[in-house]
Structure formats: C-alpha cells, structure tokens
Amino acid sequence: MKLKDLLEKRGQTIAAMRQIADTPTGQGGDLSEEQTHKFDEMRGDLARLEKDIERGQTLADAERRMQGETISGTGDNRFDEECRNFSMIRAIASQVPDMAGKVDFGREREVSQELSRRSGCAAKGIMVPNTVFERRVISSTTPSGGPGGNLIAIDHMGNQYIDRLRAALRVRQLGATILNGLIGNVEIPRLIGSATTGWIAENSALTASDSEYDKVTLSPKHCGALTELSRNVLMQSSPDVETLVRNDFARILAEAVDAAAVNGAGASNEPLGIISDTAVPVVPIDTNGGALTYDVLADLVGSVEDANVEGAMAFLSNSKVRRAAAKLKTTYGEPLGLDTVFQGLPRAFSNVVPHTLTKGTAHGTLSAAIYGNWSDLLIGYWSAFDLLVNPYESVAYSKGAVQIRALLTMDIAKRHPESFAVCKDIVA
Numbered sequence: 001m002k003l004k005d006l007l008e009k010r011g012q013t014i015a016a017m018r019q020i021a022d023t024p025t026g027q028g029g030d031l032s033e034e035q036t037h038k039f040d041e042m043r044g045d046l047a048r049l050e051k052d053i054e055r056g057q058t059l060a061d062a063e064r065r066m067q068g069e070t071i072s073g074t075g076d077n078r079f080d081e082e083c084r085n086f087s088m089i090r091a092i093a094s095q096v097p098d099m100a101g102k103v104d105f106g107r108e109r110e111v112s113q114e115l116s117r118r119s120g121c122a123a124k125g126i127m128v129p130n131t132v133f134e135r136r137v138i139s140s141t142t143p144s145g146g147p148g149g150n151l152i153a154i155d156h157m158g159n160q161y162i163d164r165l166r167a168a169l170r171v172r173q174l175g176a177t178i179l180n181g182l183i184g185n186v187e188i189p190r191l192i193g194s195a196t197t198g199w200i201a202e203n204s205a206l207t208a209s210d211s212e213y214d215k216v217t218l219s220p221k222h223c224g225a226l227t228e229l230s231r232n233v234l235m236q237s238s239p240d241v242e243t244l245v246r247n248d249f250a251r252i253l254a255e256a257v258d259a260a261a262v263n264g265a266g267a268s269n270e271p272l273g274i275i276s277d278t279a280v281p282v283v284p285i286d287t288n289g290g291a292l293t294y295d296v297l298a299d300l301v302g303s304v305e306d307a308n309v310e311g312a313m314a315f316l317s318n319s320k321v322r323r324a325a326a327k328l329k330t331t332y333g334e335p336l337g338l339d340t341v342f343q344g345l346p347r348a349f350s351n352v353v354p355h356t357l358t359k360g361t362a363h364g365t366l367s368a369a370i371y372g373n374w375s376d377l378l379i380g381y382w383s384a385f386d387l388l389v390n391p392y393e394s395v396a397y398s399k400g401a402v403q404i405r406a407l408l409t410m411d412i413a414k415r416h417p418e419s420f421a422v423c424k425d426i427v428a
Contacts, residue, residue, distance in 0.1 A: 003056035007344035010049045011336075017042050018332060057344070079114065083129035086111050088245050088387070091126045093234040095389035096402055102235060115384045119183055125388030125405070130180060130381055133250050169254045170350040171261045175312025175374035179218070182382045186218040190415060218380040218411040221269050223256045225249075228401045253385075253408050259352040261377060261412050262316070262370070271412035274377070275354070275368050275424060279417035281307075282424060288360035289425035292324040292369075294341060296423055300371040301343060303421035311373035311419070315347035320428035321367050322349045345371075359425040367428045372420030382409040 020039050026032040031039060086108055094105035108126065115127035172178065179186070198207055227248075233241060259273075266272030274280055283299045285291075297315070304313070325341045338347070357366040385408040390396075393403040414420070 003053065003344040006049060006053050006056055007339055010046065010053065011340055013042055013046050013049065015330075017046070018334075022332075053339070053344070057339075079111075080131065082107060082111055083131040086129055086132050087242055088128060088132055088249065089229075089234055089242055091128055091387055092229060092389055092402065092404055095125055095387075096231075096234065096391045099234065112384075119382060119384065121382075121409075123384075123386050124407070125386055127384040128387050129384050132246055169379075170258050170316065170348055170352070171374060171377060171379070174314045174316060174346070174348055176261070176377040176379050177375050179378060179380040182218065182220075182380050185220075186380060188216040188218075188378070188413075188415070190214050190216050216378065216413045216415060218378065218413050220382055220409045221271055221411050222407050222409055223253065223260070224405060224407045225252050225256070227252070227404050227406070228396050228399075229404060230399075230401045234402065249406060253406070255352065256408070257379065257410065257412075258350060261379065262350075262352050263354055263368075264412065271410075273412070274370055274372070274414070274420050275422055277414065277417055280414075281418060281421045283421055285423065285425050286360075289362045289366045289427050292321060292328070292426050292428060294328065294336070296426070297325075297342060297369070297371070300369065300421045300423060301345070304372055304419065307416075307418040309373045309376075309416070309419045312375040313345060313371070313373055315342055315345060315369060315371050316353060317347070317349055317369040317426075318351050318353040318355050318367055318428075319349055320355050321353075321369050321426055324426070324428040355428070357424050362425070362427065365427070366424065367426040369423045369426060370420060371422075376415040376419035378413045378415060380411050380413070385409060 017039060020031065020035050020042075024031045025035060087105075090103050090105040091108040091112070093099040093103040094108055111129060112123060112127040115129060116123050119127075169176070196207075200206055229245070233245070260271045262273050263275045264271040264273035265276055281303045283296065283303055285293075285296060300315075322338075325338055326335065328336045328341055330336060353368055353370070355367040356364045357368060358364055359366055385406060388405045388407075389402050390405070391402040396403040
C-alpha cells in the first residue's frame with residue numbers, strides 16, 4: 001500500500017475511534033461491550049498502521065535522496081585528489097603581496113592554472129575547485145586492530161566524499177540533479193512529443209508520426225559575495241580553521257543557489273527559478289490570496305500527477321506556511337498533523353521561499369509553496385569558482401584584514417516545467 005493511502009487509512013481509523021469514544025452507549029456513560037471490542041480492534045490496527053507508515057516514510061525519503069544524482073569528477077584521480085587537498089586559506093594568502101615566504105601556496109597556484117587551462121577561462125584571481133567543499137568519509141567503526149583505528153580514514157571507491165556545498169542546498173536535499181565540471185554552454189535534448197499509435201483494419205496502413213524534441217540549455221552565470229578575513233587567519237595551517245572558512249563559503253553560496261532555484265528572476269544574469277517560470281503550472285487560492293487548506297496542497301499534488309510525473313517528489317515552502325499547516329485542525333479541534341496535511345509526502349522548509357508576494361489587494365504578504373519532482377531540477381556548476389583578494393580596500397586595511405570576492409559560475413534549468421506546481425498566494 002502506498003504511503004499516501006496508509007496515511008488516509010490512519011486518519012479514517014482515528015476518526016472512527018473518536019466517533020466511538022464520543023458516543024458511548026454503555027451504562028454510566030461508558031462504552032458498551034461491543035464498542036469496547038471494536039475500539040480495541042481499531043487500536044491494534046492503528047499500531048500496525050503506524051509501523052507501516054514509519055517504514056514507508058523511511059523508504060520514500062531514501063528513494064527521493066537516491067534520485068538526486070550527482071555527476072562529478074574529472075576522470076583524473078590524481079588531479080581530483082590534489083583538488084581536494086586545495087587550501088582556500090593558502091589560495092587567498094597567495095594574493096596578498098607580503099605573504100610570500102610565509103605561506104606555501106605552490107599546490108594552489110598549480111591547481112588554479114590547470115583549472116583555467118581545462119575550462120578555457122582565465123581567472124581574475126585564483127581558481128578554486130568545487131571539490132574543496134568535499135570532506136573525506138571517516139570510519140566510526142572500531143576495526144579489529146584496536147579502538148584507536150576508528151580515526152583512520154577509509155579509502156572508498158566512488159562516493160567517498162561528502163559535499164558541504166551540495167549538503168547545504170535545500171533543493172539538493174530534495175533530490176535536484178547536480179552537474180559538475182561543465183565546460184561551455186550545455187544543451188540537453190528534451191522529448192516534447194512522442195510517436196502516436198493507432199488502430200487499423202487488416203491490410204490498412206498506419207499513419208506515420210515522429211517524435212518531437214527541443215532542448216534545455218545551461219549557460220554560465222556568475223554569483224558573487226564579498227567577505228573579509230584577518231591576516232592572522234591567513235597564516236594559520238590548522239585544519240579546523242580551513243574547515244571553518246570552507247563551511248562559511250559553502251553556506252553563503254548554497255543560500256544564493258537555493259534562492260535562485262526557487263525564485264530566480266531569469267533576468268539580469270540570474271537563473272530562472274521555479275516560482276518565476278511562467279511555464280510552471282500555478283494553483284491559485286483566491287483573487288487576493290487565501291488561507292492554506294488541505295485542498296490547496298492536494299491540488300498541487302494533483303497538478304503534477306495529471307502530467308504523469310514520477311521521481312523525487314516533495315514539497316518546499318517556508319516557515320510561515322509550516323506554521324499555518326501545523327494549525328490545521330479536524331472538526332473536533334485536533335491538529336491534522338504535518339504528515340496528514342502534506343499527504344505523507346516529503347517536505348522541507350526554507351525561508352528562501354518568498355513570503356512577500358503580491359496578488360490583488362494583498363501586497364507583499366503572501367507565501368509560496370512548491371511541489372514537484374526535484375530530480376528534474378538541474379543545477380550545473382562550471383569547473384571552479386574565482387577568488388580575488390583586495391588587500392588594499394580601505395576599511396579592511398584599517399583593521400589589518402583582507403577583502404575577498406568569491407564568484408561561483410553556475411546555472412539552473414528544469415527538464416520539464418510541468419514537473420512542478422506552485423501556489424503563490426498563501427496567507428500565512
């Protein structure tokens with residue numbers, strides 16, 4: 001039985017139990033013997049349903065994450081390893097004039113030069129491989145050699161690293177497809193019309209028909225951030241400080257990518273996000289927006305199901321919509337619960353999903369909710385991002401710090417806009 005069906009059955013069972021509890025027919029206002037027997041039977045059914053639902057949710061979550069595939073790697077294992085050992089701190093220090101001789105940044109210069117050669121793009125500062133946002137998997141299992149062995153890194157084939165940047169991305173967690181190491185513009189063929197079938201009489205001819213294709217295009221777009229680091233940090237060799245710097249950049253960049261994927265304007269060099277894409281189906285509530293209801297979310301699911309979409313299905317909305325969903329109640333005043341409201345489907349909440357949308361007389365107060373197959377969201381990264389240091393920026397200089405500009409080159413596209421549905425006028 002599907003998870004959605006299990007949740008509906010649980011809701012029906014609870015409603016039936018409530019009906020019995022509220023209408024006792026026994027003596028003294030107690031349940032009759034028949035009611036007690038029926039109630040106990042339903043309680044057993046409810047316990048079994050809870051276990052089935054827990055298993056179903058675990059499998060659904062695992063399948064959704066599995067579909068968010070990552071396509072990465074250069075095919076050069078030695079160079080990939082050098083990229084993973086690349087130090088952002090040393091890369092930044094290499095651009096500070098008086099750091100020569102204080103910090104060894106030979107690897108970083110060579111990796112940057114190789115990345116520039118492979119991508120065909122000259123760096124403004126120094127090229128940093130996206131693999132700096134990966135960390136090696138460390139074993140937590142005690143090997144036979146003794147308890148100290150659990151600190152030894154294991155060499156795995158394949159997915160041996162966890163990517164900080166992609167792990168920080170909410171859309172990645174929902175199953176978006178990641179394309180790494182792109183070079184030049186990317187065109188992906190898309191089937192928009194299949195060959196047709198027909199029934200014919202004996203000795204009659206079939207009508208010829210052809211498949212129709214267009215293409216999904218990704219082209220380099222640049223997202224940047226300015227930040228500062230102290231000179232003392234640049235002279236550190238501590239792995240903890242290096243990790244702190246990497247994680248901070250990953251968080252900043254991930255928030256920018258999430259925001260573009262969800263609500264990018266598709267203009268001024270910004271990717272076109274799901275909410276702004278006019279080809280994505282919209283489920284409206286009312287002329288001036290309206291309150292969140294179970295039916296609104298059901299219509300979002302229905303819109304995608306009507307398009308015969310399958311894949312990494314999940315909801316994405318913001319904290320205001322989550323709060324509104326948590327307040328939805330039955331006719332008895334009991335909370336429906338997020339599992340029921342979101343029909344047992346995976347959901348995530350992030351405040352990159354806007355709550356300042358406008359419709360009718362509601363100006364800047366409406367929230368959005370998205371449902372769809374997130375594996376049809378493509379996030380493409382070109383070979384590296386560019387770090388440029390300005391050690392002479394006046395405010396930073398006065399504090400003994402250096403200013404850093406980071407530029408990430410990426411783009412976002414959708415395999416099929418109809419793989420998503422959005423509601424843009426939720427009063428929450």
